Amino acid sequence: MEYKIVEDGKKPVDMVNHPPHYxxxxxxxxxxxxxxxxxxxxxxxxxxxxxxxxYILRWPNKNGLEDLKKARFYINHLINHIENKTESD
Incomplete structure (x- = not known):
């Protein structure tokens, strides 16, 4: 396992299996x-x-606005997929 020491130096954090932003x-x-x-x-x-x-759950603790924009990208992608699927049914 990969560990990274957090800034307070007290608690090891497993950034691979249990990153804190997740x-x-x-x-x-x-x-x-x-x-x-x-x-x-x-x-x-x-x-x-x-x-x-x-992206919605991690945005405040990782990449902020960038993660919200990524979430928006996937929401729009899913909406387009559902609309196209509905039209073809």
């Missing part, structure tokens, strides 16, 4: 939220939804 203060991890909410989705719908969740 955890809530209670310890809930983004990967578990994504898995729960995409379990019944397939293909691009699962991928886009997972990315939307990821």
């Amino acid at each position: 955890q809530s203060k209670s310890g809930l991890e983004v990967i578990n939220v994504i898995e729960a909410f995409t379990a019944d989705l397939k293909g691009i719908e699962a991928t886009d939804t997972g990315n939307i969740i990821k």
Whole structure:
């Protein structure tokens, strides 16, 4: 496992398996939220939804506005996919 010492020098952080920008203060991890909410989705719908969740949940602790724009990209991509799917049905 790769560890990085946080700035206070007291607590080792596993930046590969449990990075702090993917955890809530209670310890809930983004990967578990994504898995729960995409379990019944397939293909691009699962991928886009997972990315939307990821970027929305991490934006305050990682890349700020850039992550919000990434979430918007995946939301627009998913909307276009759903609209095209609906039109072809």
